[in-house]
Amino acid sequence: MNIPRILLPLLVVAALFSGYLLRAAFTQPTTTVSMGSAGGKTVECIVDGLKCKGTAAFFTKLYTGVPGIATIETFATEHKAVFSYDPQVITTDRIKSIMEAPLPMRDGSSRQVFTCRTIQD
Amino acid sequence: MKTRYLRYSLMSILLAGVVYLALGFGTRRFEDFCPFGGMESLWGLWRQGEFSCTLGPLNLALLIGILVLALVAKKAFCGWACPIGFLSELGMRLTGLVWHKRPAVPAHTDRWLRLLRYAVFALALYFTYKTGELILRGYDPFFLIFSGFGHGSIGLVSWIVLIATVIGVLLVPMFFCRYLCPLGATFDPFSRLGFIKVVRNDNHCTQCGACQLACPQDLAPFKMNKIRHRDCTNCLECVDACPEKDVLQLKATL
Numbered sequence: 253m254n255i256p257r258i259l260l261p262l263l264v265v266a267a268l269f270s271g272y273l274l275r276a277a278f279t280q281p282t283t284t285v286s287m288g289s290a291g292g293k294t295v296e297c298i299v300d301g302l303k304c305k306g307t308a309a310f311f312t313k314l315y316t317g318v319p320g321i322a323t324i325e326t327f328a329t330e331h332k333a334v335f336s337y338d339p340q341v342i343t344t345d346r347i348k349s350i351m352e353a354p355l356p357m358r359d360g361s362s363r364q365v366f367t368c369r370t371i372q373d
Numbered sequence: 374m375k376t377r378y379l380r381y382s383l384m385s386i387l388l389a390g391v392v393y394l395a396l397g398f399g400t401r402r403f404e405d406f407c408p409f410g411g412m413e414s415l416w417g418l419w420r421q422g423e424f425s426c427t428l429g430p431l432n433l434a435l436l437i438g439i440l441v442l443a444l445v446a447k448k449a450f451c452g453w454a455c456p457i458g459f460l461s462e463l464g465m466r467l468t469g470l471v472w473h474k475r476p477a478v479p480a481h482t483d484r485w486l487r488l489l490r491y492a493v494f495a496l497a498l499y500f501t502y503k504t505g506e507l508i509l510r511g512y513d514p515f516f517l518i519f520s521g522f523g524h525g526s527i528g529l530v531s532w533i534v535l536i537a538t539v540i541g542v543l544l545v546p547m548f549f550c551r552y553l554c555p556l557g558a559t560f561d562p563f564s565r566l567g568f569i570k571v572v573r574n575d576n577h578c579t580q581c582g583a584c585q586l587a588c589p590q591d592l593a594p595f596k597m598n599k600i601r602h603r604d605c606t607n608c609l610e611c612v613d614a615c616p617e618k619d620v621l622q623l624k625a626t627l
């Protein structure tokens with residue numbers, strides 16, 4: 253059976269696109285931490301600087317003891333963090349400002365480690 | 374329209390996407406889109422149930438996507454999408470402008486050299502699995518070029534490997550794809566089965582050899598009735614080059 257040549261690029265694009273969609277099937281959280289507060293809403297952030305197990309653990313620690321945060325799931329390979337939080341207690345702006353606050357470095361200086369690229373309810 | 378324009382358009386878009394990510398735009402790293410990363414992640418997934426190093430689900434998912442593609446349309450990924458394949462082909466065309474009659478690699482040597490990529494494949498996976506590090510980064514032109522010799526490159530050795538590869542690409546058409554690419558080695562068994570392929574009508578073929586001259590992989594379509602060769606990327610350069618009407622056609626056939 254003859255095949256029109258336009259089918260080849262279409263198949264290539266379809267394969268790449270299906271691969272892109274299929275990634276969700278293999279995505280596992282890098283860390284999942286429960287903070288004890290009651291949830292209510294979730295917010296998803298794409299975070300620059302969240303890129304491996306170490307940075308994910310460090311990122312999660314920033315929220316230790318912060319009231320209103322119920323759970324944090326990080327996905328290092330997706331550079332993503334998902335917060336479950338109580339909107340009566342904490343706002344998304346506050347969640348963002350915590351991660352973007354400059355952090356003290358070993359040499360005494362301070363530096364912003366994480367940048368929230370997008371934040372979505 | 375010549376198929377090449379269609380191919381180059383798609384490849385330019387994908388290459389532009391990689392450059393965009395490599396420059397730090399977008400939310401992902403360009404490496405997330407390397408399908409060979411999917412192979413490199415298999416051991417970690419099997420042993421620890423998680424992706425090692427900076428590999429992730431997208432690497433694995435894209436690998437699966439293009440292996441399925443190879444079962445359908447052979448190495449169409451190489452001929453229609455791969456940025457390194459694209460750059461190699463541009464290098465080939467560039468040198469072709471000044472070097473009209475380049476000497477061919479003797480067939481026997483070429484056959485042996487084509488096996489080199491299996492050694493690269495085996496070594497890359499062995500050392501990645503053994504160390505848990507992406508060892509290939511230091512030797513991989515895709516990583517070295519687009520990361521600007523980022524973390525994982527190994528100084529002078531990386532430079533030597535990259536320069537040698539570029540010289541190879543300029544001297545021998547598709548040098549990296551033919552002899553060194555571990556992703557190409559991954560596709561090989563799947564590519565042989567791909568049922569969309571170029572088919573030759575023996576009755577009207579004049580054996581002029583124009584198809585082999587046009588083939589970036591230096592295959593000889595005029596010696597085969599169906600192009601089952603594992604290195605065929607379905608680029609269709611041979612189909613466009615054939616002076617006889619409908620002698621070479623793209624078909625779905627076993």
Ligand code: SF4
Binds near residue numbers: 580
């Ligand atoms: S270019 Fe066409 S006619 Fe010439 S050898 Fe190849 S298939 Fe035959």
Ligand code: SF4
Binds near residue numbers: 571590594608611612
């Ligand atoms: S045989 Fe034809 S389709 Fe296959 S790689 Fe060579 S030129 Fe491209």
